[in-house]
Amino acid sequence: MRSDDTPLIRLEDYRPSDWLIDTVDLDISLHPTKTRIRSQLALRPNPAGRPGAPLVLDGDELKLVAIRLDGLLIDEAAYSVTPQQLTLHAPPTRRFTLMIDTEVDPSANTKLMGLYLSSHVYCTQCEADGFRRISYFLDRPDVMSVYTVRLEARKLIAPVLLSNGNRVAAGELPGGERHFAIWHDPHPKPAYLFALVGGALDHVRQSYVTAEGRSVELAVYVEPGKADRAGWAMDCLVRCMRWDERVFGRNYDLDVFNIVAVSDFNMGAMENKGLNIFNDKYVLADPQTATDGDYASIEAIIAHEYFHNWTGNRITCRDWFQLCLKEGLTVFRDQEFSADERSRPVKRIADVRTLRTTQFSEDAGPLAHPVRPRAYKEINNFYTPTVYEKGAEVIRMLKLLVGEAAFRAGMDLYFERCDGTAATIEDFLGCFAETSGHDLTHFARWYEQAGTPTIVASGRYDAAARSYTLDLAQKTAPTPGQPEKQPVVLPVALGLVGGSGDLPLATTSEAYAGNGIVIFDQPSLSVTFTDVAEPPIPSLLRGFSAPVRLELDLDEAALLRLFSADSDPFNRWQAWQTVAMRALVEAGRDPGRLDALVTTGQALATGLRGFLTTQAPSDPAFAAQVLRLPALGDVAREIGRDVDPDAIQAAHRRLSTEIGHRLGPDLLDLRERLASAARYSPDAASAGRRALRNELLGLIALSAPDSGAQLAEAQFAAGDNLTDRLAALAAMTLIPGEAREALIARFAKTYAAEPLVLDKWLMAQALIPESGTLDRVRSLMQHPAFSLTNPNRVRALIGGFAANLTQFNRTDGEGYAFLAEIVIALDRTNPQVASRLLASFKSWRMLEPRRKALAETKLGMVANTPNLSRDVADIAERTLA
Numbered sequence: 001m002r003s004d005d006t007p008l009i010r011l012e013d014y015r016p017s018d019w020l021i022d023t024v025d026l027d028i029s030l031h032p033t034k035t036r037i038r039s040q041l042a043l044r045p046n047p048a049g050r051p052g053a054p055l056v057l058d059g060d061e062l063k064l065v066a067i068r069l070d071g072l073l074i075d076e077a078a079y080s081v082t083p084q085q086l087t088l089h090a091p092p093t094r095r096f097t098l099m100i101d102t103e104v105d106p107s108a109n110t111k112l113m114g115l116y117l118s119s120h121v122y123c124t125q126c127e128a129d130g131f132r133r134i135s136y137f138l139d140r141p142d143v144m145s146v147y148t149v150r151l152e153a154r155k156l157i158a159p160v161l162l163s164n165g166n167r168v169a170a171g172e173l174p175g176g177e178r179h180f181a182i183w184h185d186p187h188p189k190p191a192y193l194f195a196l197v198g199g200a201l202d203h204v205r206q207s208y209v210t211a212e213g214r215s216v217e218l219a220v221y222v223e224p225g226k227a228d229r230a231g232w233a234m235d236c237l238v239r240c241m242r243w244d245e246r247v248f249g250r251n252y253d254l255d256v257f258n259i260v261a262v263s264d265f266n267m268g269a270m271e272n273k274g275l276n277i278f279n280d281k282y283v284l285a286d287p288q289t290a291t292d293g294d295y296a297s298i299e300a301i302i303a304h305e306y307f308h309n310w311t312g313n314r315i316t317c318r319d320w321f322q323l324c325l326k327e328g329l330t331v332f333r334d335q336e337f338s339a340d341e342r343s344r345p346v347k348r349i350a351d352v353r354t355l356r357t358t359q360f361s362e363d364a365g366p367l368a369h370p371v372r373p374r375a376y377k378e379i380n381n382f383y384t385p386t387v388y389e390k391g392a393e394v395i396r397m398l399k400l401l402v403g404e405a406a407f408r409a410g411m412d413l414y415f416e417r418c419d420g421t422a423a424t425i426e427d428f429l430g431c432f433a434e435t436s437g438h439d440l441t442h443f444a445r446w447y448e449q450a451g452t453p454t455i456v457a458s459g460r461y462d463a464a465a466r467s468y469t470l471d472l473a474q475k476t477a478p479t480p481g482q483p484e485k486q487p488v489v490l491p492v493a494l495g496l497v498g499g500s501g502d503l504p505l506a507t508t509s510e511a512y513a514g515n516g517i518v519i520f521d522q523p524s525l526s527v528t529f530t531d532v533a534e535p536p537i538p539s540l541l542r543g544f545s546a547p548v549r550l551e552l553d554l555d556e557a558a559l560l561r562l563f564s565a566d567s568d569p570f571n572r573w574q575a576w577q578t579v580a581m582r583a584l585v586e587a588g589r590d591p592g593r594l595d596a597l598v599t600t601g602q603a604l605a606t607g608l609r610g611f612l613t614t615q616a617p618s619d620p621a622f623a624a625q626v627l628r629l630p631a632l633g634d635v636a637r638e639i640g641r642d643v644d645p646d647a648i649q650a651a652h653r654r655l656s657t658e659i660g661h662r663l664g665p666d667l668l669d670l671r672e673r674l675a676s677a678a679r680y681s682p683d684a685a686s687a688g689r690r691a692l693r694n695e696l697l698g699l700i701a702l703s704a705p706d707s708g709a710q711l712a713e714a715q716f717a718a719g720d721n722l723t724d725r726l727a728a729l730a731a732m733t734l735i736p737g738e739a740r741e742a743l744i745a746r747f748a749k750t751y752a753a754e755p756l757v758l759d760k761w762l763m764a765q766a767l768i769p770e771s772g773t774l775d776r777v778r779s780l781m782q783h784p785a786f787s788l789t790n791p792n793r794v795r796a797l798i799g800g801f802a803a804n805l806t807q808f809n810r811t812d813g814e815g816y817a818f819l820a821e822i823v824i825a826l827d828r829t830n831p832q833v834a835s836r837l838l839a840s841f842k843s844w845r846m847l848e849p850r851r852k853a854l855a856e857t858k859l860g861m862v863a864n865t866p867n868l869s870r871d872v873a874d875i876a877e878r879t880l881a
């Protein structure tokens with residue numbers, strides 16, 4: 001389908017469904033190629049709908065086998081059916097039941113939407129609109145029903161049969177070969193939360209009693225033989241359940257909670273009611289096959305999906321435009337959970353890094369869209385960093401704005417008032433307006449306006465008046481469809497840093513909300529602080545209080561002073577990053593200025609030397625974040641136009657090398673001191689030590705390749721955990737030569753039986769910033785570890801390559817050609833994964849003219865390919881627009 005012919009779905013066109021479905025009874029007989037689904041729907045006219053309207057059910061590649069109305073056959077003229085739609089032209093204007101039989105082929109379902117087989121396990125993925133690939137239905141989130149599901153399968157193939165809710169019956173069928181299970185979910189839910197699983201799976205289990213006293217059986221199901229890797233996920237589940245009771249007063253509401261890990265999954269995981277289905281990458285963990293980063297993301301995603309039980313399931317979305325209602329809020333909740341379980345400042349720094357690399361880049365390019373989009377052609381293309389990560393930032397700002405107490409009260413009110421409904425952003429904000437007394441109309445603009453605002457700030461000290469005036473201005477660049485931008489509400493957390501720490505803040509400004517927060521909601525604002533005893537250094541956007549770019553003209557000395565003296569750890573880190581960023585931007589813009597990096601390297605090394613010896617050992621996780629320079633893509637975006645990726649790469653390497661050279665032996669010393677004899681433990685403190693050690697290793701590899709290579713080899717050999725071994729491999733990839741190739745080969749041999757580990761191996765190679773990488777990637781596609789049908793493999797190798805700034809953006813355009821070729825091939829089997837890959841072109845317009853022209857040609861080639869999926873056609877069209 002060409003995207004031009006695809007209808008645009010608009011928020012303003014929303015109207016309630018004409019029909020409601022009170023109960024759904026499914027009887028599903030699982031078979032690898034011929035699965036039979038009998039669906040009985042209890043329908044009734046929606047009082048809020050149009051009386052006498054036809055009943056139009058959604059389908060997608062469906063085959064209707066039989067249909068009955070109140071048990072009777074229907075005249076053929078009374079309905080029409082296609083694979084996409086089943087219409088009853090004049091249904092009864094009262095309650096009635098519809099029985100629909102369909103048949104699907106799970107083995108042929110390569111889109112991984114609907115019912116499919118993943119390594120012999122039957123599983124489903126229904127969000128956003130996959131249920132219509134199982135049966136004809138009113139597949140929209142505001143149609144909520146109580147489900148009863150009977151599953152039947154061969155015992156040998158699928159001894160485990162799971163669905164949503166509680167299991168109410170199970171047994172064998174005559175003949176002994178097949179068995180069944182019946183599941184009932186008392187909570188009305190939209191079809192996108194339906195799920196089933198059937199397969200031979202191992203599990204771990206644990207009993208849990210909620211704060212309200214409900215006993216819950218928890219289980220994590222994994223591929224046979226992998227149960228010993230499910231313990232961490234279970235541990236995370238128990239911790240996040242307790243946390244939600246304590247922090248949000250939310251208890252679990254069924255007798256069982258099941259998590260299933262599958263190896264073929266388009267996304268991270270899915271919050272199906274009582275039956276979360278996960279990409280196994282976000283469940284399986286042991287020290288040998290998962291890194292510290294994996295442990296942390298498993299913790300975050302287990303929590304995320306669990307938290308959806310209230311923010312997403314008990315209260316769902318009225319329509320898909322409200323996606324951020326559940327996603328932004330749930331990301332906020334999982335971020336807070338991780339912050340409480342680990343180091344809050346380090347978690348914030350990591351989240352802001354992600355926000356900048358993924359969301360700011362989206363906001364700066366052709367795919368920019370509001371947190372709540374107004375129109376879409378393909379909803380699957382809106383599971384984006386803007387909806388998720390920026391959506392979470394909006395909640396964070398809301399909390400700052402209304403304060404802790406009104407925020408909690410607003411959440412309580414939301415849970416109470418909207419429970420059991422399909423809600424909107426307006427419903428949500430209304431609760432906080434009520435509990436805080438704030439008018440949130442202006443704040444709501446965050447949901448409507450795309451683009452990252454920039455704050456331009458400057459300050460003046462008046463010694464005679466002992467006052468300090470801060471001048472702020474805000475602006476947002478145009479984004480597609482939004483040429484004019486309005487000011488947004490920005491909570492600016494700030495401090496004035498004096499010779500011995502924060503100075504007291506006194507001002508009569510109405511914009512000052514107390515607690516060090518200025519509410520900046522106009523195009524410009526001046527705030528004067530009085531009784532300022534000395535010229536201060538402003539520390540703005542503490543904790544990254546708003547998702548904006550900040551332009552503040554502080555000199556290097558002032559920034560380095562903030563780095564050592566700011567009471568806000570985020571801004572200490574930020575000050576450091578700003579020094580590095582400025583130097584990288586300068587040299588990245590003008591390769592003639594590469595040598596100027598020597599001076600910056602020197603200044604940074606001097607600052608680091610003290611820091612590394614005195615403070616780093618007590619907070620190594622923070623120190624690791626300091627050592628890591630801004631990402632190449634972030635530098636590119638700061639440069640903004642005529643970007644030359646090679647120049648940025650050269651600058652990045654040069655600055656790291658300079659710092660490494662100057663610190664020389666200090667790096668080795670510190671690395672020695674951080675070594676630990678203790679057995680591997682994934683806790684945040686130990687992970688922080690490893691993170692710092694491994695950052696140091698990276699610096700050594702760049703500045704002293706010979707000793708770097710030796711250290712990396714030794715670390716790989718001695719490593720009792722994947723974190724250190726992978727870091728050894730990553731450091732080695734920075735050092736071309738035979739030793740590198742040998743370690744790459746050795747790594748593959750060591751982990752030959754571990755697909756998830758080999759994903760990291762594929763990615764490490766795809767990220768090598770050398771011209772040989774494209775050929776390497778092409779040949780890795782032939783490696784037995786790679787497969788174009790498994791999303792994790794594709795994301796690791798092809799996604800990794802697309803994230804390689806210099807090699808994807810090769811001057812000969814071969815990187816673009818390669819990606820275009822893969823996208824076109826993959827689109828035939830898995831459009832969702834294909835369209836996500838294609839979105840890697842999102843920053844093409846900021847490139848220098850030659851690359852820009854090449855990228856445009858290849859994008860055009862994709863756009864003009866016949867029979868594209870709606871997913872890929874939509875991204876191609878918007879990226880080129």
Ligand code: ZN
Pocket residue numbers: 304308326327330
């Ligand atoms: Zn989510």
